[in-house]
Amino acid sequence: MSVVSSGSRRVLVIGSGFGGLALAIRLQAAGAQVTILEKRPKIGGRAYQLVDRGYVFDMGPSLITAPYILDSVFRAAGRRLTDYLELIPLDPYYRVYFHDGTHLDYVGDSERMKAQMRAFHPGDADRLDAFLEAVRPIFQAVIGDRLGSKPFDTLSTMLGFVPRAVRLKAHRPVTSVVNRYFEDFRHRFIYSFHPLFIGGHPFHTPAIYLMIPYLEREGGVWFTKGGMYSLVEALGRLFRELGGTILTEAEVTRIRVQGGKAVGVEVGGEFLPADAVVSNADVGHTYRDLVDPAYRRRWTDKKLRKIHFTMSCFLLYLGVRRQYPQLQHHTLILAERYRGLLDDIFFRKVLPEDFSMYLHVPTRTDPAMAPPGGESMYVLVPVANNLSGIHWPTTQKVFADRVLSFLEAWGLEGLRESLEVLHLFTPDDFARELNATHGNAFAIEPRLLQTAWFRPHNRSEDVANLYLVGAGTHPGAGVPGVFLSAETTYGVMAQDLGLPPPWDADRPGRVDLAAEGSVPLHPPQLEAQGVL
Template identity: 40%
Template sequence: MKKAIIIGAGMGGLATALRLRHLGFEVVVLEKQAQPGGRSNVIQEDGYRVDTGPTILVMKNTFEELYRSIGQDFEQRLKLVQLDPNYRIYYHDGTSLDLFSNMARLAQEVEKVAPGSAQRLFRFIGESAKKYELGMDFVDRNYARITDLANPEAGWRLLRTSAHQNLYRQVARFFNFNDKLAKAFSFHSMFLGLSPFDALAMYSLITYADLALGMWYPKGGIYSIVEDMVSLALGMGIEIRTQAPVEQICVENGRVQGVALASGERLGADLVISNADLPYTYRKLLAPQFRKAYSDHRLGRMHYACSGFLMYLGVDRIYPHLRHQSLYFAEDYKANLDAIFKYKTLPEDPSFHLSVPTVTDPSLAPAGHSLIYVLAPMPNLDAKLDWETAAPLVREKLLNRLEKIIAPDLRRHIVWERQYIPPDWERDINAPLGTAFGSLSQGFFQSAYFRPHNKSYEVEGLYFVGQGTYPGIGMPMVMISSRLVTERIVKEWKLSSLLS
């Protein structure tokens, strides 16, 4: 039996482990942390259970595909609830807008903000649908050479949908330059660690996926998916070793031999698949002579995504006016994003994502309590901020705003609190520059063919999976990444006979 070692038990590592085991490999997953999940993790304490990373599940079809591929049923194993509205948007002036998946209700909402906008909304959704279809052509494939990108039909459609234009400007034009609507329909690129002021209009495809394919919540939170994947893995005979950091990928005669752990132990394997951040894997786990294409110089010149400040609060109140998912947009949204991406300073009035999962699932907190998750995008560690002093400042700013949105005496009701700040990602999961959603930002020249490929061309038997390779950042992309790398392994190892 061929043996595969997977470095990292993030969602991509776990998904690949399941797929390879199903194909007949012996699989060992080595995880640095005490529990699997990587960026998708959980804190369970004092009766609270909070997802520390992702809370928004879209494109659930990508999870369904994974489960189907190993003979399981995602919907049957996880209790999923559709959220509608997907989000409530709060603006600085105290007004709000609900982004419903139900198009009639969404049209009513945009009409409230700017009468006559419903028609513009439907045109925007129609154009975004075309971008989604076009984008998926580029997302859903392995790349070998640059000509794989050269699809004249796709190029023509790219121009016709103006997907190459600037995202914010294009969305603003759709909505007749109404600032509130432009913000509400362009922020989604932030999930890729990209400012909508810098992103390609192509990324309206995420807005489309979000609104048209729906947003889902698994009972128990996103970490229930990780728990379910782990339970399937153990049942299938996959070995998952936690607190087992890998220190080196061992190579001989151009072939991968296995890995060396920080403990000094060596494990042999026919294949190594790294789910650890890709720039980190190249820089720290592979000796320079085996990564001439990814020298320290080149890795240093790549564009890294933003980080985030996370605050998790347990409060002894229930606030019936809250939605499960919300966003707050600063009045000067551009200044907020420029602070994060351009000037690398603390934003004056941070925009943030607010999630109150107890709205849907009270079991996540003691009876009568709420769980509040706040994620404010922040500059990555390139900014050289002193987070010891910055964290309390950011906390105060966020609480001031939350008291306007939730309740003026919110501070008095906080009975449990945890934080996660940019240096924590670097320390805990080896995320370069403490990048939160994923390490490499997803501009044109770090997407599709131009994103680091899911195999090493210099070391035979070494592959990559997860947000650092293509398609990119976010749980659905990582699910697709696990399929793409498995397809590549099957093709290169001539395992098609095992693929019945």
């Protein structure tokens, strides 16, 4: 650990994803001088925005859960989330269409869920409360007791957690827990698929990630007016108001290390010195491409090759001059195969004949995101990462056509003839645009042996004064995950740089959510506390 004397806290943050932005705000608010260096023309990372002929698309994340986690960043700077954004609650959270034509509207309210479940399997409906009771302690551990924002950087922290994890059965696969409570395939799916949101295979992801549906249930699912990019813009604005600097089209090519310490970065042929360097970029890229192998005792090239990076996504951004009311704001359309399809994507790494997909239709909530009477939507099909060897330049058009034909046959009549805008984003684009190793969509897979202490640490194990933030470090991917990673990384940097601790009760604008009794949170409780 290194301590940098106060008065010389120049921090460079590589990358402007949510994790980079949230950490930069925390550091700048605490008195550091922070500069964000972003490779692309605009900030936001995976939460990038595409605008074409009046159609506005969020290119990645589309649903907001746990707004109080986002609000804590604004509070760290003495502001409120609601000073910058209008949050809209969604109901249902999403609709899931199954292969047999049935559907479920997924909502947080247990009684409404039970009423729907009873039609498919009354026994499953009766067991919902018991399932939620079994998951609650996991949520309590990760969010309530802050394991999600505690640095798992010593083996003793990890070993200290193991008995609790075993007691909670948090190490067992998500599906093995879910299948003990539910028999109907619809219920088994709807309570087990959430790891896919962060690149995990539900049959292999540990049950600790069951805290995601619980998080949704307790905190709601939200949308920000204008789209997810308005959250990016709000964070950028707040950071600049605090005096921070953002440089775009500034790709870092080297983290310079001297005497085992990061001393700055090389960008555009120039050297920028710093007291601390944070990378929000892909972890594989950070270590492999930016840090000289001579300084990497843990994250050697060999070790990096052993990391399981997540699957990828094939995305179609569609500007349509008509509307499809059968689509909710968030809609899933599923193939008959569940495990087999995932195995094709995760393990066999092939492009199957069938596919499941997620559709984001923000115009259902905010019609201003498309020209009048139109629909702005994206279709996300999970696909293998680039270890598959799929040649996307020759495959993408054919595959897009298959997806569009499927959607027309499924019920989106006249889709192709109503298209005004069509853009594709493939695993190659994840690799090229975001420097994502193997074109992964969600960083490092949330497997048991890639969770907590096993992930690359928030404070680099190899280089002093180098830190990681974002989906590749602890706790992991997803918007709440990377915001929590910013809190975790801030905590270790605060120790090293002599900055105020993250939850200093005496510091105005800082608040201990747990001490306020704000966990668990329902939307009305949020409102009562003035969070919303």
